[in-house]
Amino acid sequence: MISSRDEVTKMILSAKVLKGIKWADVAREIGLSKEWTTAGCLGQMTFDKKQAEQLGKLFGLSDEAVAWLQVVPQKGSLDTAVPTDPLIYRWYELVNVYGTTIKELIHEEFGDGIMSAIDFSMDIQRENDPKGDRVNVVLSGKFLPYKQY
Amino acid sequence: MISSRDEVTKMILSAKVLKGIKWADVAREIGLSKEWTTAGCLGQMTFDKKQAEQLGKLFGLSDEAVAWLQVVPQKGSLDTAVPTDPLIYRWYELVNVYGTTIKELIHEEFGDGIMSAIDFSMDIQRENDPKGDRVNVVLSGKFLPYKQY
Amino acid sequence: MISSRDEVTKMILSAKVLKGIKWADVAREIGLSKEWTTAGCLGQMTFDKKQAEQLGKLFGLSDEAVAWLQVVPQKGSLDTAVPTDPLIYRWYELVNVYGTTIKELIHEEFGDGIMSAIDFSMDIQRENDPKGDRVNVVLSGKFLPYKQY
Amino acid sequence: MISSRDEVTKMILSAKVLKGIKWADVAREIGLSKEWTTAGCLGQMTFDKKQAEQLGKLFGLSDEAVAWLQVVPQKGSLDTAVPTDPLIYRWYELVNVYGTTIKELIHEEFGDGIMSAIDFSMDIQRENDPKGDRVNVVLSGKFLPYKQY
Amino acid sequence: MISSRDEVTKMILSAKVLKGIKWADVAREIGLSKEWTTAGCLGQMTFDKKQAEQLGKLFGLSDEAVAWLQVVPQKGSLDTAVPTDPLIYRWYELVNVYGTTIKELIHEEFGDGIMSAIDFSMDIQRENDPKGDRVNVVLSGKFLPYKQY
Amino acid sequence: MISSRDEVTKMILSAKVLKGIKWADVAREIGLSKEWTTAGCLGQMTFDKKQAEQLGKLFGLSDEAVAWLQVVPQKGSLDTAVPTDPLIYRWYELVNVYGTTIKELIHEEFGDGIMSAIDFSMDIQRENDPKGDRVNVVLSGKFLPYKQY
Amino acid sequence: MISSRDEVTKMILSAKVLKGIKWADVAREIGLSKEWTTAGCLGQMTFDKKQAEQLGKLFGLSDEAVAWLQVVPQKGSLDTAVPTDPLIYRWYELVNVYGTTIKELIHEEFGDGIMSAIDFSMDIQRENDPKGDRVNVVLSGKFLPYKQY
Amino acid sequence: MISSRDEVTKMILSAKVLKGIKWADVAREIGLSKEWTTAGCLGQMTFDKKQAEQLGKLFGLSDEAVAWLQVVPQKGSLDTAVPTDPLIYRWYELVNVYGTTIKELIHEEFGDGIMSAIDFSMDIQRENDPKGDRVNVVLSGKFLPYKQY
Amino acid sequence: MISSRDEVTKMILSAKVLKGIKWADVAREIGLSKEWTTAGCLGQMTFDKKQAEQLGKLFGLSDEAVAWLQVVPQKGSLDTAVPTDPLIYRWYELVNVYGTTIKELIHEEFGDGIMSAIDFSMDIQRENDPKGDRVNVVLSGKFLPYKQY
Amino acid sequence: MISSRDEVTKMILSAKVLKGIKWADVAREIGLSKEWTTAGCLGQMTFDKKQAEQLGKLFGLSDEAVAWLQVVPQKGSLDTAVPTDPLIYRWYELVNVYGTTIKELIHEEFGDGIMSAIDFSMDIQRENDPKGDRVNVVLSGKFLPYKQY
Incomplete structure (x- = not known):
């Protein structure tokens, strides 16, 4: 079962x-x-x-x-609110250090709203670099504006 | 003062x-x-x-x-471990939903290690799209391998 | 200042x-x-x-x-993750008691995705009722589907 | 057992x-x-x-x-105080962003008291919309006033 | 101000x-x-x-x-989720030790529902006792049943 | 075992x-x-x-x-610091809303000390009421004074 | 003020x-x-x-x-649930390491009940010791039994 | 196993x-x-x-x-940071109410340092008392000074 | 499995x-x-x-x-954010007491950046000492500077 | 003041x-x-x-x-249980990833006890390295054994 x-x-x-x-x-x-x-x-x-x-x-x-596998799952893959795994933590740290920066720059460009995490895609690639290869990640999310009513 | x-x-x-x-x-x-x-x-x-x-x-x-401004600051821009602002939360949600995915794919490509959040850069751009403009974000971080000793 | x-x-x-x-x-x-x-x-x-x-x-x-007033604010109006004010707590309780129910029913009707909290409106009205007036709230949020890529 | x-x-x-x-x-x-x-x-x-x-x-x-099934259960369907599932989180976000607003408007209309989460009903419907279908939710809860004693 | x-x-x-x-x-x-x-x-x-x-x-x-004083306040008088003051803590302890007991006995008597904390009164009295005076507290709250719909 | x-x-x-x-x-x-x-x-x-x-x-x-059953148990019946079950939560809410009130009134009557949660009894009764039956709870706890030394 | x-x-x-x-x-x-x-x-x-x-x-x-100074204060002297100061933390550690031991031994000697933190006194003394002086603390609290009713 | x-x-x-x-x-x-x-x-x-x-x-x-039994164990006997069992909680309350007092008095007598929780012993005894027997606990811990370097 | x-x-x-x-x-x-x-x-x-x-x-x-054993694991060996085991806690305490000191001194020597926890090694040795043997730990981590872009 | x-x-x-x-x-x-x-x-x-x-x-x-400056201070330099500053976090991560390792190795060498954080010294030095300079930290703490009594 x-x-x-x-x-x-x-x-x-x-x-x-x-x-x-x-x-x-x-x-x-x-x-x-x-x-x-x-x-x-x-x-x-x-x-x-x-x-x-x-x-x-x-x-x-x-x-x-x-x-x-065909049933919508209960989502969320972290065991704790702040992740303990070093690789995943680095991403949390980016949100922590750059969070307000991302917010300011998206609002400056688009006004009030969010970058969708649903109408969203992610592409992770190796970027060769003589000083040490890099992880290159492209995130693309639709901008969703707050509208007055 | x-x-x-x-x-x-x-x-x-x-x-x-x-x-x-x-x-x-x-x-x-x-x-x-x-x-x-x-x-x-x-x-x-x-x-x-x-x-x-x-x-x-x-x-x-x-x-x-x-x-x-020339002194290294105490970093961290979030008020709470889980951000309450909707725009910043979406980023936390990405880490939550995709965290283990990012971990698996970087390890599959590079082996054990992390994507640096220090030797790192970020570029946020508007991507025009007839179905609604998108926020396009490129993250580039050096891969740092764990080495045995 | x-x-x-x-x-x-x-x-x-x-x-x-x-x-x-x-x-x-x-x-x-x-x-x-x-x-x-x-x-x-x-x-x-x-x-x-x-x-x-x-x-x-x-x-x-x-x-x-x-x-x-014209600058996008840092959002979030609760002092604590679980609200202490009885009126606001009742709403948190609804999410707690009915959260999985809402999830199941929206997924059954629409498939995988969310109800937007951005492309969203709310209307609060008094509903007269001889057994005691009621608060009637209509929430309307666009359904945003997860799409495969 | x-x-x-x-x-x-x-x-x-x-x-x-x-x-x-x-x-x-x-x-x-x-x-x-x-x-x-x-x-x-x-x-x-x-x-x-x-x-x-x-x-x-x-x-x-x-x-x-x-x-x-005939015994009153221990209620509460969330695993964590702040839900991690994106669909359920959006509801928590509504309480977070609109919590004080709901409080102010109910008090302005009814005085001190709460909207009951017990004498309560909920109706979730699809609302067809050419710009993308919407989730329409009607919540109805009895207003319960605080009375002086 | x-x-x-x-x-x-x-x-x-x-x-x-x-x-x-x-x-x-x-x-x-x-x-x-x-x-x-x-x-x-x-x-x-x-x-x-x-x-x-x-x-x-x-x-x-x-x-x-x-x-x-005439405006409905933001309620909640505790500084922390678990109170630190010994007198208030004893009440929290009662809820902790007797919580499931109270739930079982009210449900056994009334069925599914709650004891209202809104349509509610409290009376605190000294009870003289030769073995040491007692604090006598009477709580009276309306029973509110969950109703099927 | x-x-x-x-x-x-x-x-x-x-x-x-x-x-x-x-x-x-x-x-x-x-x-x-x-x-x-x-x-x-x-x-x-x-x-x-x-x-x-x-x-x-x-x-x-x-x-x-x-x-x-004859061994002193590890006490505490709540799963989380703040209970999620609506019936038990109402009791937590009473402690939250009335906590400082109870403290003030017991101190005003008895001086510094606490109401015991050990030398304590509780009696839960149905109180018939034409406007809806009420849950009537009598709590009786010995007052224990802090003494100087 | x-x-x-x-x-x-x-x-x-x-x-x-x-x-x-x-x-x-x-x-x-x-x-x-x-x-x-x-x-x-x-x-x-x-x-x-x-x-x-x-x-x-x-x-x-x-x-x-x-x-x-003559008014009963809101008690509790720690800033956080787990103290950060090393001296105070050692006491928290004692409760953590020896907590269940203390519970077992008091119950074995006295039956179900608690050691009062109200009818209580504490005496802190220096104990000279050639291997390094010691802090000697005597705690005395009345045993309060749970009684059946 | x-x-x-x-x-x-x-x-x-x-x-x-x-x-x-x-x-x-x-x-x-x-x-x-x-x-x-x-x-x-x-x-x-x-x-x-x-x-x-x-x-x-x-x-x-x-x-x-x-x-x-001969292997050094992972220590810590509490299920939660703040204990829920009334007997153990009273000890946590002592640390909470008297924590800063203990700190001040040890520092006044010994200077900066701590009372060891490792080079430590505890003795729990019944103290007969006509007004109700008492739990008498003697704690003895070596004073460990911070030394400048 | x-x-x-x-x-x-x-x-x-x-x-x-x-x-x-x-x-x-x-x-x-x-x-x-x-x-x-x-x-x-x-x-x-x-x-x-x-x-x-x-x-x-x-x-x-x-x-x-x-x-x-050949698969990159989910890392993090602590059960709780603040460790309860006394030996591990002492290390957490060092981070707590000396955290800002370490930060200041590394920044003073190297400028803005971090000491890597990935390009890192640790060596634990016994150091004989007539006043009681010591644990000697050498940590070596590459300095990673933040670079402007 | x-x-x-x-x-x-x-x-x-x-x-x-x-x-x-x-x-x-x-x-x-x-x-x-x-x-x-x-x-x-x-x-x-x-x-x-x-x-x-x-x-x-x-x-x-x-x-x-x-x-x-001559009074023993209330110690602890972190704002939150888990530090948010990247440099200080790396140290917390070391405790998290290596915590059980340090515990095992110190116990294997010394038996049950701890490495003192009081009888302790720390030395932070730059270590020149052609592949990038390193931060070299030497920690020295007295081993304190648990003794039976």
């Missing part, structure tokens, strides 16, 4: 390590970006029937697990 | 509103990106003597305030 | 009590809904120049305060 | 996904609104004997689970 | 100590119970015009402070 | 629902008030040998469970 | 440093133990009229401050 | 209740104070081989559990 | 106690420092294939567990 | 920036290490009369401020 998406995420992680599967290959298989695919496998996004079945085959999941 | 950078940040914000100054203009004036400049004016970064004096003129700051 | 919108909010609240001004009248004066107007006066929304000047006259604000 | 309502909620969720049951159909079956029905199935409300037995048949529950 | 009820509470407490006023006398003066009166003076309840003016005379308050 | 009182509480709750036992009947059976009895069954109080054995029969507990 | 005991505590601390007063001398002057006297001066206990006036002379306090 | 000391603590507690063992007897058996012995059995201290084997016999532990 | 590194850490700890293995010996076996080796075994670092297999033999791990 | 050491710290910081004083020079002046001196100036340590007077001259402090 599966009663939450978390259990499916654990099955996927377990199979991934056991079989040595790569996220990039999973993404290619189901025809989506590696960012969306990974987020979905980690329990943050919803797959359609065909994608879920492909994932089921790749990771050796039961039909019940495949059904859960 | 000024005893913390926060007081200087308040002076800058007060002058900015009163005089209607724009961050982009400040950046142009001192010859740095608008992201770094704004972060510095909001108390997160350190200016050199010449930059600090230029800012002093722009915002009408005292010599004491100008001296403080 | 004003260095944050909070100070303007305090000036407005002080004048409101001293002069016995009603939010409904303020709204009528500037031609916006009472919900938006009140939220703006309480430091959550941004007014345009004309509206800000009208508010300046109504509440007897300085030019500097009027300038601040 | 079942020792808390949570266990029954998990059984219901598990059966729902496995059998592809819809909340709207469950509600129709037992003759209650979809909001109340869903909240009850998610462990927030109490069913009477007949309703519980109907749910037992629909979800294939044991007699013990059916007995638990 | 007064911008919150807290400031009026401080004025009242200051005058109370300076003039050696007793809460019981204040209550008698304005014709309300000592519990409601004290709660109001401590910034938790709202007075009508006549009561506020009487309090103004008793405590030597300005007209502005008297106006604030 | 039982290693904490919590496990016994779960056995009791499970048996209670399965057998449809009422707390009032349990109390009558063992000759204690329903408040103390319920608190004990919910893991907050200690029973003597005879009472524990009676409870063992009523709920069908093992000898090991009966032994645990 | 003094509106809380904290302000008087600050006056006392300020005068103490300026005049180089010792707590032991203050205690001798007013005829109480140094533990009670210090706790009182730090805003945790209440003095009678004569003691307060003596303190007023010693520390050069105004009549208003002397009046506040 | 045992993977933490907690599991051994649970085995000990389970055996203690089942066999009706007293801490004082355990202490006598292994020749240590009842305070140290209890703390060790509750997972806060480390036993040597001989003591661990004696405890193994007394509580009927496996060899693996006996091995764990 | 293993679904997180934590499970492998538990297996290692269990085997270590059962077999009486020492960290220093493990480190020698795989040819890394004892600090890195221990951190890796406790689930904070990543081993290469050969090292993981050696550890697998030493601790008797399954192939699946050995595979997990 | 100065009522806490914090106020003196602010005076020192203000003078330091205004006069461009370096910590290393202050240390040389008063003949202590730069680490102790800085910690003392930042309000964490206590100076003797002569040192305090020297600091008074250097920073231009009043006699009252000089007196406060």
Whole structure:
């Protein structure tokens, strides 16, 4: 009996390590970006029937697990409000150090509103650099204005 | 008597509103990106003597305030661990929803380590889009590997 | 020297009590809904120049305060993560008790996504009822779907 | 041995996904609104004997689970004080941004007191809109005045 | 300039100590119970015009402070979620130790619902006892049932 | 193997629902008030040998469970510092809204000290009322004075 | 205008440093133990009229401050739930490491109940020791049993 | 497979209740104070081989559990930062109310430094008293001075 | 099925106690420092294939567990934000007491930037001392400067 | 009127920036290490009369401020339990990632006990390195064993 998406995420992680599967290959298989695919496998996004079945085959999941992949999950991947993992913490630190800066600059350009985290995409790439390779991340989110009523 | 950078940040914000100054203009004036400049004016970064004096003129700051702009500040711009402002929260949500995804993909590409938040730059641009303009953000951080010893 | 919108909010609240001004009248004066107007006066929304000047006259604000009303504020009106005021707490309780219900029903109807809190309006009305009058609130928010990429 | 309502909620969720049951159909079956029905199935409300037995048949529950559906549950559906799921968070954000506004307007109309979260109903509907469909929510709660003694 | 009820509470407490006023006398003066009166003076309840003016005379308050006494305050008298003062903590401990007991017994007697904290009164009395006097407190709150819809 | 009182509480709750036992009947059976009895069954109080054995029969507990009922438990029945269940929250709200009032009035009557939560009893009764029945609760706690040394 | 005991505590601390007063001398002057006297001066206990006036002379306090010393204060001397000062933290650590031990041993000796923190005294002494002097603390608190009702 | 000391603590507690063992007897058996012995059995201290084997016999532990008793444990016996159990809370309250007092008096006697919680002993005794027996606790900790360098 | 590194850490700890293995010996076996080796075994670092297999033999791990040792783990070894174990707490206390000092001195020497916790090594040694042996720890971290852009 | 050491710290910081004083020079002046001196100036340590007077001259402090420098301060230099400043956070991260490692290795070498944070010294040095200079920190703390009693 599966009663939450978390259990499916654990099955996927377990199979991934056991079989040595790569996220990039999973993404290619189901025809989506590696960012969306990974987020979905980690329990943050919803797959359609065909994608879920492909994932089921790749990771050796039961039909019940495949059904859960098509259900909107309870989102949020951090264990604590402030993340403890150094890689994830650096992102939290960026929000902490640059948070008010981002706010000021978006408002200066667009007025009052937000950058959507829903109508949103992310692309993570290696950037070769002789002084040490860099992680290059492009975030694109629709601007949503507050409108008076 | 000024005893913390926060007081200087308040002076800058007060002058900015009163005089209607724009961050982009400040950046142009001192010859740095608008992201770094704004972060510095909001108390997160350190200016050199010449930059600090230029800012002093722009915002009408005292010599004491100008001296403080050259001192490394106590960083962190959020009032609470989880930000309450909707624009800043969306960024926290990205870290929350995509945190483990970012971690998995950087590790898959680079191995164990982090994306630096120090050897780092950020570029925020408007992306025109007929379905609604988008905020486009490019983050570039050096990959720093954990090394065995 | 004003260095944050909070100070303007305090000036407005002080004048409101001293002069016995009603939010409904303020709204009528500037031609916006009472919900938006009140939220703006309480430091959550941004007014345009004309509206800000009208508010300046109504509440007897300085030019500097009027300038601040046109600047996007740092949002969030609760002192603590869990509100202590009984009226506001009841709303938090609704989110607590009905949160997963709302999530399930919106997803069942619309698929994965959210109800926008930005492209959003609220209307609060008295509903006469012989068993005791009721507060009737209509919330309307655009559905924003997560899209695969 | 079942020792808390949570266990029954998990059984219901598990059966729902496995059998592809819809909340709207469950509600129709037992003759209650979809909001109340869903909240009850998610462990927030109490069913009477007949309703519980109907749910037992629909979800294939044991007699013990059916007995638990008739017991008043320990309420509260959020894992953390500030919700991490983006859809539920938007509601928390509304309370955060509009909390003091709601308080001011209800007091201006009704005097001191609260909008009941107990003598309360909620109706969630799709509102067709050419610019993108909207979620329309009507909340109705009895006003309860503080009385002097 | 007064911008919150807290400031009026401080004025009242200051005058109370300076003039050696007793809460019981204040209550008698304005014709309300000592519990409601004290709660109001401590910034938790709202007075009508006549009561506020009487309090103004008793405590030597300005007209502005008297106006604030008639405005619904932001409620909540604890500095921290768990109170640190030993007397108040004992009450928190009662809720902690007996919380589930109270819940079970009220539900057993009344079904699902709550004991109102709004349609509510409290009476605190000394109970003489040869083994040491006791504090006797009577709480009376209307039962509010959850109703299906 | 039982290693904490919590496990016994779960056995009791499970048996209670399965057998449809009422707390009032349990109390009558063992000759204690329903408040103390319920608190004990919910893991907050200690029973003597005879009472524990009676409870063992009523709920069908093992000898090991009966032994645990006679051991002083780790007390505290709330899952979180601020309770999420609406009925229990109302009590927390009373402490929050009336906390400083209770403190002031007890000190005014008795001087510095506390109302004991140990030498304490509670009585919960239904109070019939044509406008809606009320929950009537009498709390009685010994006053314990701070003494100088 | 003094509106809380904290302000008087600050006056006392300020005068103490300026005049180089010792707590032991203050205690001798007013005829109480140094533990009670210090706790009182730090805003945790209440003095009678004569003691307060003596303190007023010693520390050069105004009549208003002397009046506040006779009012029961809001207690609790820690800034955070977990103390940051190393000396005070060691005491918190004792409670953390030995908390369950103390509980077990008092219950084994006395049955269910608590050691009073109100009917309580504390004596702190230097204990000479060739391996390094020790701090010797004697705590004495009345045992208060839970009684069935 | 045992993977933490907690599991051994649970085995000990389970055996203690089942066999009706007293801490004082355990202490006598292994020749240590009842305070140290209890703390060790509750997972806060480390036993040597001989003591661990004696405890193994007394509580009927496996060899693996006996091995764990000789491993330095992860210390800290409270579930939450602020304890919820009334007996343990009273100790936290003492630290809260008397914390700054203890700090002032130790510094006045010894200068800057701390009272060690490591080079430390505790003795808990019953003190007969006609007005009600008292818990008498003697704490002895080495004073450790901060030294300049 | 293993679904997180934590499970492998538990297996290692269990085997270590059962077999009486020492960290220093493990480190020698795989040819890394004892600090890195221990951190890796406790689930904070990543081993290469050969090292993981050696550890697998030493601790008797399954192939699946050995595979997990080569996967970058979710880092962070504290259960709570503020550690409760006295040994680990002392390190937190150092950060608390000396945090701003370390910041000032590194900035004074190097300018704005940080000491890396990634390009970092640690060496823990016993330092013999007639007054009591000392723990000597050398930390070495690359200085990473903030650069303007 | 100065009522806490914090106020003196602010005076020192203000003078330091205004006069461009370096910590290393202050240390040389008063003949202590730069680490102790800085910690003392930042309000964490206590100076003797002569040192305090020297600091008074250097920073231009009043006699009252000089007196406060000789009083043991309330220690702890972090604003929040988890530091937000990137440089200080890296140290917290070290405790988080390496905390259990440090614990294991010190216990393996010394048995049960702690590394003192009181009988402790710290030395921060620049280490030249062609791949980028490093911050080299040596920590030395006395090992304090737990002893049975």
